[in-house]
Amino acid sequence: MTTSAPAAPSRSTPAPRAALRRARPWAVLAAGVVAVAVVVVLLSGGDATGGRALGPENAAPAGAKAVVEVLREQGVEVEVTTSLAATTAQARADASDTTVVVDDAGALLVADQWRDVAASSGRTLLLAPDQVALDALAPGLALAAQVDDVAVAPGCDLPAVERLDRVQGGGYAYTVDDVAPGVDVTTCLADDASGGSGLVELVDGDRTVTVLGATTAISNGAVLDDDDAAFALSLLGQxxxxxxYLPTPDDVPEGSGTLASLTPGWVTPVIALLALTAVVAGVWRGRRFGPLVVERLPVIVRASETTEGRARLYERSGSRRHALDQLRIGTVVRLRRRVGLAASASLDDVLARVGQLTGADPRGLRHVLVDADPADDRELVRLSDSLLDLERAVSEAVAPR
Structure with a gap:
């Protein structure tokens, strides 16, 4: 007689290889998110000057390093500052021969800070300023529109641009409404569509404020087009x-600034990337699940069996009062419904209404429905029958005749 060897028990836990296989897509997705986030951070720039648009140390097409390097080769001393204190200190060292270029792309400075900048030197050049800067240093000017990259004629008699033929006017145009008396205003690089100008210069005594909205002309990507190089060098090399000056969040006065202005530029793209990744992952994982499957229950337990089982437990533990209370609760609920009371009605309301309909003594009703405590099984059965009799009497009382 031969006996077969028992079958090897099945493994209940997944093999390490299977777990790694399931985790591989998540690892690839995480690596992709990290790689894209790193690229976004690098493209947005990790410091205040190197990666920003019109940054004097940014060699990318959107930067302005080319103009700065040529200025230095021509003997112009160019210093890059990232704090208001350093800017005003450098400018005041030789205020009559200093041009302060301010690129507040994050709209961080307040009016008083703008006035401090202008007071530190005789010449201030604003790159695409916002309305706060205009109201502080060039009242009467307002932003008109954003202008596409189109070459236009300077159309003005400023010494820096009067001999030029064509300059890129891309950027912003500003309108001149009503300036203070005694201020000489010159507008250049007119935009016919908006009625504004890409270059506006205001001279008030020994102080000059130049508003440059056509910033494309001084960028690395366009400085070699048309007369842009001569325009940039003439404007910045006077x-x-x-x-x-490149303002940073450190210059923001306490209580000023917004969350958007104080947040680094790379934060928003990274958050958007993470949100997109979460949506893609949800769609990807959600599609793996098929339709819901109705599973057959191994055993169907009837309600009567549940009731009998609970009754046996009450009997075994001798909990006659508890068993009677369960019967009373059901009786009170049914009585409340039959006499037309709301579900929020109290027990006293039910007793009063039942007593009215049946003519029974409220004290006897309370004894049956609340106070009675059965001493043995015979009394429990008697009280249960009393509950049934009470329900029958109420049903007869409310039945239509």
Missing amino acids: TGHVVW
Whole structure:
């Protein structure tokens, strides 16, 4: 007689290889998200000057490093600052021969800070300023529109641009409404569509404020087009010293600024990337699940069996009062419904209404429905029958005749 060897028990836990196989797509997705986030951070720039648009140390097409390097080769001293204190200190060292270039792309400075900048030197050049800067240093000017990259004629008699033929006017145009008396205003690079100008210069005594909205002309990508190089060098090289100020969140006064202005530029793209990744992952994982499957229950337990089982437990533990209370609760609920009371009606309301309909003594009703405590099984059965009799009497009382 031969006996067969028992079958090897099946493994209940997944093999390490299977777990790694299931985790591989998640690892690839995480690596892709990290790689894209790193690229976004690198493209947006990791410091205040190197990666930003019109950054004096940014060699990308959107930067302005080419103009800065040529200015330095021509003997113009160009210093890049990232704090208000350093800017005003550098400018005041030789205020009459210093141009302060301000690129507040994050709209961080307030009016008083703008006035401090202008007071530190005789010449201030604003790159695409917002309305706060205009109201502080060039009242009467307002942003008109954003202008496409189209070459236009300067159309003005400023010494820096009067001999030029064509300059890129892409950027912003500003309108001149009503300036203070005694201020000389010159507008250049007119935009016919908006009625504004890409270059506006205001001269008030020994102080000059130049508003440059056509910033495309001084960028690395366009400086070699048309007369852009001559335009940029003439505009920025009128003094022997240039202080290029790039405000940072450290300059924001306490209680000023917004969450958007104080947040680094790479935060928003990374958050958007993470949100997109979460949506893609949800769609991907959600499609793996098929339709719901109705599973057959191994055993169907009837309600009567459940009731009998609970009754046996009450009997075994001798909980006659508890068993009677369960019967009373059901009786009170049914009585409340039959006499037309709301579900929020109290027990006293039910007793009063039942007593009215049946003519029974409320004290006797309370004894049956609340106070009675059965001493043995015979009394429990008697009280249960009393509950049934009470329900029958109420049903007869409310039945239509």
